[in-house]
Amino acid sequence: MSQTVVISGAGLWTPEHIVTNEELVESYNAYAQAHNARHADAIDAGEVEALPQSSTEFIEKASGIKQRYAYVKDGILDIERMRPRLPRRADDELSHQAQIALAAAQAALDAAHASADDIDMVIVSCAYTERSYPAIAIEVQHALGIEGSGFDMLVACSAATFALQRAHDAIAAGSSKGVLVINPELTSPQVNYKDRDSHFIFGDVGTAVVLQPKDRVRSPHAYEVLGLKAVTVYSNNIRSNFGYLSYVDDSDPYANDKLFHQNGRKVFKEVCPMAADHLKAQVEQVGATVDGVKRWWLHQANLNMNQLIVRRLLGRDASNDEAPTVLDEFANTASAGSIIAFCRHHEDLVRGDLGVICSFGAGYSIGSLVVRKL
Numbered sequence: 001m002s003q004t005v006v007i008s009g010a011g012l013w014t015p016e017h018i019v020t021n022e023e024l025v026e027s028y029n030a031y032a033q034a035h036n037a038r039h040a041d042a043i044d045a046g047e048v049e050a051l052p053q054s055s056t057e058f059i060e061k062a063s064g065i066k067q068r069y070a071y072v073k074d075g076i077l078d079i080e081r082m083r084p085r086l087p088r089r090a091d092d093e094l095s096h097q098a099q100i101a102l103a104a105a106q107a108a109l110d111a112a113h114a115s116a117d118d119i120d121m122v123i124v125s126c127a128y129t130e131r132s133y134p135a136i137a138i139e140v141q142h143a144l145g146i147e148g149s150g151f152d153m154l155v156a157c158s159a160a161t162f163a164l165q166r167a168h169d170a171i172a173a174g175s176s177k178g179v180l181v182i183n184p185e186l187t188s189p190q191v192n193y194k195d196r197d198s199h200f201i202f203g204d205v206g207t208a209v210v211l212q213p214k215d216r217v218r219s220p221h222a223y224e225v226l227g228l229k230a231v232t233v234y235s236n237n238i239r240s241n242f243g244y245l246s247y248v249d250d251s252d253p254y255a256n257d258k259l260f261h262q263n264g265r266k267v268f269k270e271v272c273p274m275a276a277d278h279l280k281a282q283v284e285q286v287g288a289t290v291d292g293v294k295r296w297w298l299h300q301a302n303l304n305m306n307q308l309i310v311r312r313l314l315g316r317d318a319s320n321d322e323a324p325t326v327l328d329e330f331a332n333t334a335s336a337g338s339i340i341a342f343c344r345h346h347e348d349l350v351r352g353d354l355g356v357i358c359s360f361g362a363g364y365s366i367g368s369l370v371v372r373k374l
């Protein structure tokens with residue numbers, strides 16, 4: 001028998017450190033100037049490329065991002081380092097990502113009026129995990145005292161929505177009584193802060209969602225999942241070659257190709273129509289129309305992208321109430337963006353209101369859930 005599945009709570013953990021565009025650009029520009037001065041002869045000889053300057057005006061206009069949060073700020077702005085300095089933790093200490101995950105998970109459990117006893121599956125799903133095994137999810141499961149199972153999933157920017165689908169299917173099939181989906185998006189270690197094209201894109205955050213069968217829900221803000229879909233289409237336009245093979249293929253484990261890199265223009269052009277078409281089909285599949293959707297909790301990578309998608313979808317611009325923006329404050333937080341938007345902007349909906357959670361990104365991958373407030 002198929003169970004009706006409900007999102008009963010969502011939680012957000014925000015790091016205490018902020019990095020503004022101004023700080024980031026000042027540090028990158030100082031780095032670029034020092035690089036160019038150090039390699040002046042080689043640049044003149046055409047052997048080394050001069051690094052161009054970045055600008056806050058470009059960043060805000062091209063992306064809508066004004067600032068981002070950092071789990072650790074120390075090191076990011078240091079032009080001799082250009083990456084966060086994370087203290088190494090011993091094997092018997094709580095890992096960094098488990099710490100982030102626990103904070104978000106507790107907030108989600110509180111919002112759901114649920115406890116460890118209501119959960120029997122923990123999915124940690126994000127763009128990167130800090131180790132291969134044991135799974136971060138099992139560490140979190142252990143720390144929360146949850147009986148059942150846990151596993152990690154990597155689907156880049158669609159990690160959250162794809163994991164929500166796994167959670168939904170487990171509950172619908174009756175094999176789980178409650179699932180905690182957690183997205184500890186510790187993105188700053190994979191940012192190339194020496195690259196003008198991408199140094200501004202990402203921020204750190206933790207989000208979590210509790211899903212339960214309808215008959216177990218105690219939350220005042222619960223959303224029945226009406227439909228959901230996960231789609232992938234192979235593309236190399238967003239890529240990180242970081243992986244365990246660099247130990248044996250003799251490549252530099254810290255080379256630029258091991259960090260986030262993309263062909264942003266192509267991503268923009270190719271993903272926007274895919275996302276708009278996907279969303280329309282999803283909404284229609286549950287017997288609704290796009291005009292009947294009260295709120296769009298969209299992926300938060302780029303403001304212009306979201307505006308284009310919404311225009312294609314609705315034939316007009318959407319208000320911030322219809323499609324809330326959080327990327328100005330958080331930047332791109334990989335899979336967590338649409339969940340942050342949901343966390344911040346769902347309690348005002350009333351019984352019967354429809355909403356859509358949607359992510360898109362590397363893979364390419366697109367995931368969406370159509371939900372209705374109970």
Ligand SMILES: CC(C)(COP(=O)(O)OP(=O)(O)OC[C@H]1O[C@@H](n2cnc3c(N)ncnc32)[C@H](O)[C@@H]1OP(=O)(O)O)[C@@H](O)C(=O)NCCC(=O)NCCS
Pocket residue numbers: 053054055058059062063157196197198238262263264265267268301302305332360361362
């Ligand atoms: C990345 C992105 C913001 C760049 O915006 P864009 O308008 O496409 O900008 P472009 O990369 O074409 O660059 C435009 C110009 O600004 C320059 N530029 C790039 N970064 C700059 C910076 N930080 N400061 C100043 N100028 C910059 C470029 O070199 C280019 O100069 P040119 O015209 O002389 O060649 C945008 O393509 C994007 O968001 N794409 C979606 C991809 C995405 O979000 N991916 C995340 C994973 S889901």
